[in-house]
Amino acid sequence: MSYETILVETRGKVGLVTLNRPKALNALNAQVLADLLAAFRAFDADPAIAASVLTGSEKAFAAGADIKEMQSRDYVDMYVADAFAGWDDFARIRKPIIAAVAGYALGGGCELAMMCDFIIAGDNAKFGQPEITLGVMPGMGGSQRLTRFVGKSKAMDMVLTGRMMDAAEAERCGLVSRVVPADDLMAEALTAASRIAEFSLPAVMMAKEAVDRAYETTLSEGLRFERRLFHSMFALEDQKEGMAAFVEKRPARFLDR
Numbered sequence: 001m002s003y004e005t006i007l008v009e010t011r012g013k014v015g016l017v018t019l020n021r022p023k024a025l026n027a028l029n030a031q032v033l034a035d036l037l038a039a040f041r042a043f044d045a046d047p048a049i050a051a052s053v054l055t056g057s058e059k060a061f062a063a064g065a066d067i068k069e070m071q072s073r074d075y076v077d078m079y080v081a082d083a084f085a086g087w088d089d090f091a092r093i094r095k096p097i098i099a100a101v102a103g104y105a106l107g108g109g110c111e112l113a114m115m116c117d118f119i120i121a122g123d124n125a126k127f128g129q130p131e132i133t134l135g136v137m138p139g140m141g142g143s144q145r146l147t148r149f150v151g152k153s154k155a156m157d158m159v160l161t162g163r164m165m166d167a168a169e170a171e172r173c174g175l176v177s178r179v180v181p182a183d184d185l186m187a188e189a190l191t192a193a194s195r196i197a198e199f200s201l202p203a204v205m206m207a208k209e210a211v212d213r214a215y216e217t218t219l220s221e222g223l224r225f226e227r228r229l230f231h232s233m234f235a236l237e238d239q240k241e242g243m244a245a246f247v248e249k250r251p252a253r254f255l256d257r
């Protein structure tokens with residue numbers, strides 16, 4: 001399948017999606033959303049794919065929602081269309097997605113990176129929620145996800161001043177999981193995705209679901225959810241294989257069952 005705004009490849013069991021609107025610094029619009037949903041839903045449905053990487057260009061992961069497309073819309077247009085609600089579907093993709101961020105991840109670009117499961121940043125990455133400079137505020141989850149990731153003080157600073165944070169600050173405050181030299185970014189992200197792809201797919205998907213639950217519910221409900229998933233894993237052949245392999249001092253051969 002070919003897409004208008006993204007490039008899609010596979011590397012073994014890893015899917016690789018590259019945002020590809022270079023003239024607009026990968027600004028996000030309805031076509032980008034449609035393309036991303038189609039690509040990642042296809043990965044979810046493909047038993048040959050276990051994890052994926054989402055990236056942009058060296059200059060920009062994505063410089064936000066497309067301002068030129070948004071500028072003339074009015075309140076009724078936005079409300080009736082429930083503009084940008086479709087991005088919630090991106091956060092429901094079930095197999096792991098690593099965001100590999102080089103350059104700008106601003107506004108909707110930062111919000112899209114935060115919808116992925118974790119972020120690996122090149123040392124040239126810059127994160128920001130500059131919507132306030134346009135007379136608006138974050139609208140794709142930034143006020144909520146950024147606050148959960150980095151806490152109130154830093155989130156307020158970013159959202160109210162519109163300033164950018166560099167990769168080192170983003171790692172210090174927990175927005176990104178690791179920072180690597182920009183030249184090594186894709187290799188690091190693909191290696192991490194390949195590592196995930198070696199494990200039992202149902203165990204990986206349940207682990208992702210459990211961590212995500214921490215953002216949705218209370219600690220006691222989250223602990224109960226985790227324990228029930230953990231119990232259910234003893235119905236997996238891969239639990240038998242993984243533990244037997246440890247005891248027998250040999251590599252595990254997971255069957256994704």
Ligand code: CO8
Nearest residue numbers: 023024025027063064065066067068084106107108139140
């Ligand atoms: N939308 C549309 N076009 C863009 C965007 C964007 N977000 N960002 C950059 N571009 C375009 C520029 O207009 C320019 O096009 P052209 O050559 O035709 O003029 C091209 O990309 C290159 O950009 P610059 O010349 O500006 O490149 P610089 O290297 O000088 O600057 C920056 C790079 C700093 C990234 C600068 O482009 C910039 O500040 N961009 C806008 C960043 C921004 O404000 N992002 C937030 C957008 S709003 C948003 O994301 C809200 C999300 C939630 C919406 C939900 C609503 C319900």
